[in-house]
Amino acid sequence: xxxxxxxxxxxxxxxxxxxxxxxxxxxxxxxxxxxxxxxxxxxxxxxxxxxxxxxxxxxxxxxxxxxxxxxxxxxxxxxxxxxxxxxxxxxxxxxxxxxxxxxxxxxxxxxxxxxxxxxxxxxxxxxxxxxxxxxxxxxxxxxxxxxxxxxxxxxxxxxxxxxxxxxxxxxxxxxxxxxxxxxxxxxx
Numbered sequence: 001x002x003x004x005x006x007x008x009x010x011x012x013x014x015x016x017x018x019x020x021x022x023x024x025x026x027x028x029x030x031x032x033x034x035x036x037x038x039x040x041x042x043x044x045x046x047x048x049x050x051x052x053x054x055x056x057x058x059x060x061x062x063x064x065x066x067x068x069x070x071x072x073x074x075x076x077x078x079x080x081x082x083x084x085x086x087x088x089x090x091x092x093x094x095x096x097x098x099x100x101x102x103x104x105x106x107x108x109x110x111x112x113x114x115x116x117x118x119x120x121x122x123x124x125x126x127x128x129x130x131x132x133x134x135x136x137x138x139x140x141x142x143x144x145x146x147x148x149x150x151x152x153x154x155x156x157x158x159x160x161x162x163x164x165x166x167x168x169x170x171x172x173x174x175x176x177x178x179x180x181x182x183x184x185x186x187x188x
Contacts, residue, residue: 002114003136006126008153010142015150016123025145030172036072038139041117042079048122049085084125104132127155135181144173
């Protein structure tokens with residue numbers, strides 16, 4: 001069975017974007033190769049609409065990217081992409097399909113049947129998966145900035161117990177934290 005892995009960048013105070021929707025405070029060049037290797041074994045991307053629209057940039061011809069970014073584009077393009085959106089009528093790129101609603105049972109089936117791990121991205125979509133006890137690992141890239149509000153990396157109302165599996169510090173002060181989820185504790 002494959003793992004469902006939530007990967008996100010966040011400010012030190014836990015936000016994936018600030019109050020204006022910006023997330024320009026991260027320094028992706030420092031962690032680009034690391035993220036490329038992290039994404040390499042992923043076979044399917046489950047994406048919220050806003051993240052999908054941001055990442056659609058990587059659907060272009062490989063020669064259109066700077067040489068140092070082509071491998072990420074290659075890795076990104078090889079995965080199946082499923083976009084969850086109630087507003088998109090069709091996927092604007094060639095490598096994605098649109099689903100109207102997140103279906104926990106369909107995701108469980110995908111995990112059972114997939115030969116490769118599955119990435120889930122977008123805080124709202126990840127919250128649905130966390131609340132359905134579907135997420136196996138969280139990879140959090142914490143950046144040394146406090147933004148004071150915005151969209152939180154975790155929007156679940158269910159307490160989650162985590163086990164730290166690995167850490168890595170980057171020269172910019174960003175830290176990668178890899179956690180295994182040990183199960184949700186349901187609130188009565």
